[in-house]
Amino acid sequence: METLVKNGLVYQAGKLTKMDILIVDGKIKALGTDLPSTAQTRIIDVQDKLVSPGLVDVHVHYRDPGFTYKETIESGSKAAAHGGYTTVCAMPNLDPVPDTPAQMQVMVKRNQEDGVVHVKQFSAITKGLKSEELVDYAGMKAAGAFAFSNDGVGVQTAGTMYQAMKAAKELNMAIVAHVEDNSLLFGGVMNAGKRAKELGLPGILGISESSQIARDLLLAKETGVHYHVCHVSTKESVELIRIAKAHGINVTCEVSPHHLLLCEDDIPGNDPYYKMNPPLRSSVDHQALIKGLLDGTIDMIATDHAPHSIDEKTGDMRHAAFGITGSETAFSLLYTKFVRTGIFKLEQLLDWMSINPAEKFNMSKAGMIMPGKPADLAIFDLGLEEEIKEENYLSKGVNTPFTGQHVYGVTYMTLVDGKIVYQKEEK
Structure with a gap:
């Protein structure tokens, strides 16, 4: 399976850089711009959202x-x-x-x-x-x-x-x-x-x-x-x-x-x-x-x-x-x-x-976006404002005083080993 995460503001090597990420078989294959893709490549265009480890x-x-x-x-x-x-x-x-x-x-x-x-x-x-x-x-x-x-x-x-x-x-x-x-x-x-x-x-x-x-x-x-x-x-x-x-x-x-x-x-x-x-x-x-x-x-x-x-x-x-x-x-x-x-x-x-x-804690497979590492990525929409609502929690626990607050930096998508494990619903 090949995935191309395009047009992200990527936090890599201590810097925020506009680049794409090519993922093959759950691992990061390449970073850069104008990366090659095929008709079978899954394209995720994140449109300038933050892409973090x-x-x-x-x-x-x-x-x-x-x-x-x-x-x-x-x-x-x-x-x-x-x-x-x-x-x-x-x-x-x-x-x-x-x-x-x-x-x-x-x-x-x-x-x-x-x-x-x-x-x-x-x-x-x-x-x-x-x-x-x-x-x-x-x-x-x-x-x-x-x-x-x-x-x-x-x-x-x-x-x-x-x-x-x-x-x-x-x-x-x-x-x-x-x-x-x-x-x-x-x-x-x-x-x-x-x-x-x-x-x-x-x-x-x-x-x-x-x-x-x-x-x-x-x-x-x-x-x-x-x-x-x-x-x-x-x-x-x-x-x-x-x-x-x-x-x-x-x-x-x-x-x-x-x-x-x-x-x-x-x-x-x-x-x-x-x-x-x-x-x-x-x-x-x-x-x-x-x-x-x-x-x-x-x-x-x-x-x-x-x-x-x-x-x-x-x-x-x-x-x-x-x-x-x-x-x-x-x-x-x-x-x-x-x-x-x-x-x-x-x-x-x-x-x-x-x-x-x-x-x-010497987690060699976590905390970095680099070729050869697992494609564990968090994508955040820094410009989107959203109210924290109890109905949106995926935890069984709702015990937090922050419900009702308005925040930015909402999670758009999370990938683990290149697989989408969370994606914000489009409204």
């Missing part, structure tokens, strides 16, 4: 198996394709937890069979996501694990994390950490700040995150492991990582779209759609995250796509589930809020959402 999300929750009323591999990956993602990395807080090689093999097979995009699978760091017994690290890698994470809970014991880091380092694998000291949570449901006091809700201290990062950074220095911090949210966390990088510690980190777009001041009331972990922090923290991206302390943007049922996100924040969806809205929201206003350059946003995550 497929977006890469190193942090999603697909709830399958165990919680398929929230999401499935199929629905989650379709949502990813809707957002322009072609590679995603699924967290292990499932039932059963993928904490044995046999379970990992099952997950890898199911991800390949049910996912419409490339779905990589995290192994748990410890059995059952508890801070006690390590999984079989060599066995999990051999079974196809992408990296190791207990996302959803922090590893509470320093000795356990140290042993995990040593085991991962021996295999040249990453430890991807949800950083949270449970002893500092005190039943909080939102940031411990002025808005929590106004709403009369229990707060989550920022130090519950930053204190565990400080511990882990010293352990990472000792072991030399690639240590990746999930969803940083406080100015102290950013500063700790900035200092660690300056000292040569092998640390990377991500920030989520919602922490870039919102702070605690934006929470309108006791609304579970604004309940997420880590919570929306102060305006000072919010600005520190933006600065951290711009100065290179924060390496990438990852959605932490966390779908829940409507019942789980209704009522009082004290009793609702933590989490927000993000796969379908991330690029358009960030493009609208930051690129169109001149805060970020388009090239920076694409680096943070595609190039950098692929590079930092």
Whole structure:
């Protein structure tokens, strides 16, 4: 099968260039202008739309198996394709937890069979996501694990994390950490700040995150492991990582779209759609995250796509589930809020959402448009304005406060291995 993507504004080799892309048998064959085609070539004329390497999300929750009323591999990956993602990395807080090689093999097979995009699978760091017994690290890698994470809970014991880091380092694998000291949570449901006091809700201290990062950074220095911090949210966390990088510690980190777009001041009331972990922090923290991206302390943007049922996100924040969806809205929201206003350059946003995550996690087949690479492409209509509507979500989860907002940078088409896996309906 031969496809020619014509007249695109292509992000390639760090530049935006008007060019065509020839795809043969799922791989990029050639780049340029006036590329040859035949009567059998499928022509996709994108008419000056942005053609990006497929977006890469190193942090999603697909709830399958165990919680398929929230999401499935199929629905989650379709949502990813809707957002322009072609590679995603699924967290292990499932039932059963993928904490044995046999379970990992099952997950890898199911991800390949049910996912419409490339779905990589995290192994748990410890059995059952508890801070006690390590999984079989060599066995999990051999079974196809992408990296190791207990996302959803922090590893509470320093000795356990140290042993995990040593085991991962021996295999040249990453430890991807949800950083949270449970002893500092005190039943909080939102940031411990002025808005929590106004709403009369229990707060989550920022130090519950930053204190565990400080511990882990010293352990990472000792072991030399690639240590990746999930969803940083406080100015102290950013500063700790900035200092660690300056000292040569092998640390990377991500920030989520919602922490870039919102702070605690934006929470309108006791609304579970604004309940997420880590919570929306102060305006000072919010600005520190933006600065951290711009100065290179924060390496990438990852959605932490966390779908829940409507019942789980209704009522009082004290009793609702933590989490927000993000796969379908991330690029358009960030493009609208930051690129169109001149805060970020388009090239920076694409680096943070595609190039950098692929590079930092050694994904040799993702994050670039080059001959010989898989034809994983995201095509965005930067000039089209559209309202985010619940009826258009492909995820089972609708738990996001961004529904109703007007955005630019709408996904026009997503290709995985040269196959169209999402195409915007013409109206």
